[in-house]
Amino acid sequence: MxxxxxxxxxxxxxxxxxxxxxxxxxxxxxxxxxxxxxxxxxxxxxxxxxxxxxxxxxxxxxxxxxxxxxxxxxxxxxxxxxxxxxxxxxxxxxxxxxxxxxxxxxxxxxxxxxxxxxxxxxxxxxxxxxxxxxxxxxxxxxxxxxxxxxxxxxxxxxxxxxxxxxxxxxxxxxxxxxxxxxxADGVSHPVEVVWAPPARPLRPPHGLRVDPALPAHVAAVVRRALAECAGDVLCFLPGVGEIARVAGRLGDLGDVEVLQVHGRASAAVQDAVLSPGAGRRVVLSTAVAESSLTVPGVRVVVDSGLAREPRVDHARGLSALTTVRASQATGRQRAGRAGREAPGRVYRCWSEAEDTRLSRFPAPEIRLADLTAFALQAACWGDPDASGLALLDAPPGGAMAAARSVLAAIGAVDPAGRATGRGARMARLGLHPRLARALLDAAPEIGAERAAEVVALLSEEPPREYGDDLAAAWRAARRGGDAYAARWRQEVRRLRAAGGLSRDADGAGQGPDDQVAGLVAALAFPERLARADGGSYLMVNGTRAEPGAGSGLRGAPWLAVAVADRPVGAGHARVRLAAAVDEDVARRAAAALRSEADEVRWNGGDVVARGVELLGAVELTVRPLREPAPAAVRQALLDGLREEGLGLLRWSPEARVLRQRLAFLRMRLGEPWPDVSDDALHARVDAWLEPELSRARRRADLARIDAEDALTRLLPWAGGDAARLDELAPERITVPSGSRIRIDYADPERPVLAVKLQEMFGLQESPRVAGVPVLVHLLSPAGRPAAVTADLASFWRDGYRAVRAELRGRYPRHPWPEDPAGAEPTRHTNARLRR
Known part of the structure; x- marks a missing residue:
């Protein structure tokens, strides 16, 4: 009725x-x-x-x-x-x-x-x-x-x-x-909003981690709601872990029943939540209770304000959920649960000011998720790039390219992106294409039943208590009487019917569980095959991964990683579920990713030339190259020069001085004098290091290249300016005493002349190079700095008296005339002069 x-x-x-x-x-x-x-x-x-x-x-x-x-x-x-x-x-x-x-x-x-x-x-x-x-x-x-x-x-x-x-x-x-x-008109029952932020600000969520203070705060708000309001309480939390932690803090509520509902909850729990309770209840739920159903008796909602969304590293094929702030629309949807049957109240675990900064709507999954299954559906529909589909948001180009690459590798689409017969069969299985490939390819070898069992295990990640060893988790599901095991057995039956798989026959299905589990995982996720390498594992996709501390998987030479995530900001992926395999399985499952390459690169301080057999980023075999390509060797040497610097060449004192002189002229005069900075020299290798660089084969050959000879190739010979090098930036200049003193160009802004004071007597003005007065370091008879000046005339007039007064007693045998500007310059003492 x-x-x-x-x-x-x-x-x-x-x-x-x-x-x-x-x-x-x-x-x-x-x-x-x-x-x-x-x-x-x-x-x-x-x-x-x-x-x-x-x-x-x-x-x-x-x-x-x-x-x-x-x-x-x-x-x-x-x-x-x-x-x-x-x-x-x-x-x-x-x-x-x-x-x-x-x-x-x-x-x-x-x-x-x-x-x-x-x-x-x-x-x-x-x-x-x-x-x-x-x-x-x-x-x-x-x-x-x-x-x-x-x-x-x-x-x-x-x-x-x-x-x-x-x-x-x-x-x-x-x-x-x-x-x-x-x-349509709204429900006549009003919902009062109560803002219930924590006493101190919580740290923002990071990956799957939330501030440990959040469960405690939410539990406190639930207790407050029970005390202040009648009726059942529906509490929204981002995930199963947070639900368990809040439930643990509500274990002493007496007659109040605490229910945990999420996608993995048993049908009995889900039915209990959707049926009126005998007494008062607190229902802790993920997003499954946000819409489309009424939880009887609920008059109060407690909203943590958090949700989980997918994030994908398309370049490495790793996906993970991340915790985010729920949108305003989600907040309204959750609040509406409190007013379905009577006036209600929602306690929001954040401030009203924070609410105004939330996004209006949740982000569309098409912008965030792995699009491999979507791309296969589009290909089977006859629109491989989805350009003809009416979508509110177009799929991101990079995500679609990554998806098509996966589909091509597993034979689901042809080179034009159209679905193959195999791809159409995969789409009908109702699985992610990776898992469909594993089921279809593994069944003939290990038997339909066992293939379906392992694939069912991979289609819904088993509970954490099953452990991270895929074979052990398989055995736990077989003997388990929990809700997950029941769903697993149901999925096994569905896969056998959907795939049209016959029962094991003709000896198929042999092999130990560990080997079978590893084969299926490797076929599903070939780019996640990982080889032990230096304390961690290097995956075929180039990402490093580590099993958890104390995991029985540690020590296996190869792993077929079924479930991994990379927390936000973490360098290595975390292995959540994997099976040990051998190299033969890895080679078979990832055959499409195998390649051979000649590798010539700068490594460990020298040129390394070798032939490498690769499985993605994993090196399988290595052999030395006897005759590497000259162009590749040259590039490796250039990489070495950039990595370790031009000091790999032979820099004599004369070469260093020449580079300093050229740097000075470049700064003072500009063109045509060359830029001899590191970046400029790297950019003009052809102009100054050839032909020596082309003849070099290793680090020792670089050390034999004379940098001074090489630099002279950069001098402006064509216009004749090179002939003026010694005129404009002389290596040495003659001082009044007749000595030829070296100029120090280490600071290109101000060349330095270090000379004994007595040798400069009689000189009225400071020497100049390229029109710039040199900075004269006047030395004592013992060669120690006595004064510094860029204006010699001013020094004779104003500074000399103080220096004379300080040094004449210390060096009485040297001349200290009262008029140095008119005195005779000398390199000798008074005694020497008298003789």
């Missing part, structure tokens, strides 16, 4: 006439309905003609999560006075409950995507409703694009509804070809 009283209380009923009209006139509509308004339950029943009159139609409702799909189907069936499988059914991965007369079927977007690939016309389906489209999951965006293509080319009569509580309505309306936006 239809529960008309319950249906009559759903606020979305006021929008039904406008929605029907929009679909009749345009064939598509955007439905904006607040949480708890009944858009997920009443609207499909109305569109199917099961309530409210109207023609009988078949309606498919696409939900982003399995728990939401099951819950929506059960709720609709209950409203009709039925159980799922009659007029309303559902289908999620590995489970389908529906009958031949079902008019409404609730499916996950992944299931609908597979159905579209098998039957592009969706024969027999009249309306498709994309629920919670604001979440912008990649599967949902892809389904929407495919459905629009179907409407444009095959089924113009197919009706589409994009429904959400918080969404970019205008964007979706444009995507649906200018579809009308229908807005």
């Amino acid at each position: 239809i529960r008309h009283d319950e249906l009559g209380r759903l606020p979305v009923r006021s929008a039904v006439p406008a929605l029907r009209s929009a679909l009749d006139e345009h064939g598509a509509a955007v439905l904006c309905a607040p949480p708890g308004s009944g858009k997920t339950t009443l609207v499909p029943l109305v569109l199917a003609g099961l309530v409210g009159g109207g023609p009988a139609r078949r309606v498919v409702v696409a939900e982003p999560r399995r728990i939401a799909a099951r819950a929506a189907a059960r709720r609709m069936a209950w409203l009709l006075g039925q159980t799922p499988g009659g007029s309303v059914g559902y289908a999620v991965r590995g489970e389908r409950v529906t009958g031949p007369h079902a008019r409404v079927e609730v499916v996950t977007t992944g299931v609908l995507l597979q159905r579209l690939q098998r039957d592009q016309e969706l024969a027999g389906v009249d309306v498709v409703m994309l629920d919670e489209c604001h979440e912008r999951h990649l599967d949902a965006d892809t389904v929407a694009a495919f459905l629009l293509d179907v409407r444009d080319t095959l089924r113009p009569e197919l009706r589409l509804v994009a429904a959400s509580a918080t969404t970019d309505a205008e964007g979706w309306a444009r995507l649906l070809g200018g579809a009308p936006v229908v807005e």
Whole structure:
């Protein structure tokens, strides 16, 4: 019996006439309905003609999560006075409950995507409703694009509804070809917002890590909510780890039941959450409870304000979840859970000022995620680069290029990017293409059953308590009685049916578990094969990785890494799940990444020339090269000169002085005098180091190159200026005593002449080079600095008396005339002069 009283209380009923009209006139509509308004339950029943009159139609409702799909189907069936499988059914991965007369079927977007690939016309389906489209999951965006293509080319009569509580309505309306936006009235129950920031600011989340103070603060807010409000409490946290930590701090609540719900929770736990409790409850949940379902009895929401999003290092094929601040739209969606049944309250664990700085909507998954599966779906659809698909956000070019590279390597697409027959079979398996490749290639060798078991283990990461050894985790799943093991066995059955895999036969399926697990992981993730190297592991993709402390995987010569992540800011990846393999398995699984190369480079202070067999970044074998290519040797020597400096050449004192003189002229006169800085000399190697460099083969040959001879090639010979080098920047100058004294050009801004004071008597002005007065260091008879001047005349007039007074007593045998400017210069003492 239809529960008309319950249906009559759903606020979305006021929008039904406008929605029907929009679909009749345009064939598509955007439905904006607040949480708890009944858009997920009443609207499909109305569109199917099961309530409210109207023609009988078949309606498919696409939900982003399995728990939401099951819950929506059960709720609709209950409203009709039925159980799922009659007029309303559902289908999620590995489970389908529906009958031949079902008019409404609730499916996950992944299931609908597979159905579209098998039957592009969706024969027999009249309306498709994309629920919670604001979440912008990649599967949902892809389904929407495919459905629009179907409407444009095959089924113009197919009706589409994009429904959400918080969404970019205008964007979706444009995507649906200018579809009308229908807005439903909100729930009449108000939700009070309480800002509950921590006493001290928390450190921002980093990768999967959150401030350890966050669980403690959230638990304190939950206790406050229980004390201040009636009803059950729904608390949103970013992940399973945070849920467990908060639950641990709420273990003494007495009669209050604490439930933990997330994607890995058992069906029994999920059913318990969605059923009224006998007493008061606290439900700790990830994003699975944000939308599409009502948790009975909830009057209070506690929101941690955090969410998890994927991040991918496309260059290395490593993906990881990272913790981010939830968007304003997500905050509104979560708050709405408190007002579905009665007036409620939301406690937000951040300040009102912080709230204004949050992003409006969550980031679309297509901008962040690994696009390999999406690229295969697009290729199977006939649009390899997805350029013809109607998407709210175009896929990033780099991510698509990386995805197509993976698909080509596993034989899923041809050189033009079109799906091969093998690729089409992979797409039908409902797996990531990497796992599909492992299943198809491993089954003939190790048996279908064992291949499906290991692939099922890789399709949903096992619990941490299973450990990081893939073979050991496999054995734990076989004997396990937990929720994960139950889901694993169900997935094994699904894979065998989807892949059309026959049972082990003809001796297939032999080999120990460790070997089998390693083979499957290697086939799925060949670029993550890793060889022990200097205390860590070097992956084929070039990333270094380390198993956890105390892991039994340490010491294995090779690992097939199935799950790894690289925390934000970390240099090495962390191995989460792997199996030990040997080099033969590595060579087979990653054969497409094998290459041979002649390598000539500067390494360890000299030229190294060798032939290398590579598996990606991992060296398999090395042999010396007897006759390396001269050009490669030359480049290696140049790299050495840049790395270790021009000091690798032979720099005599004369060479150093010549370089200093040229640097001085360059600074004072500019062109045509050459720039002899390190950068300039590296840039003009051809002009001054040839032919010596071309004849060199190793470091010792560089040390034999005379830098002075080489530098003379840079002198401006063509214009004749080179002949003026000794005139403009002489190496030595003659002082009044007749001595030829070397000029120091170490500081190109001011050359220095260091000379004994008595040898400069009689000179009225300071010597000049290239028009610049030299800085005269006047020395005592013992060669120690006595005075420094750039203006000799001024020194004779003003400074000499003080120097004379200080030194004449110390050096009485040397001349100290009262008029040095008019005195006779000398290199000798008075006694010598008298003789």
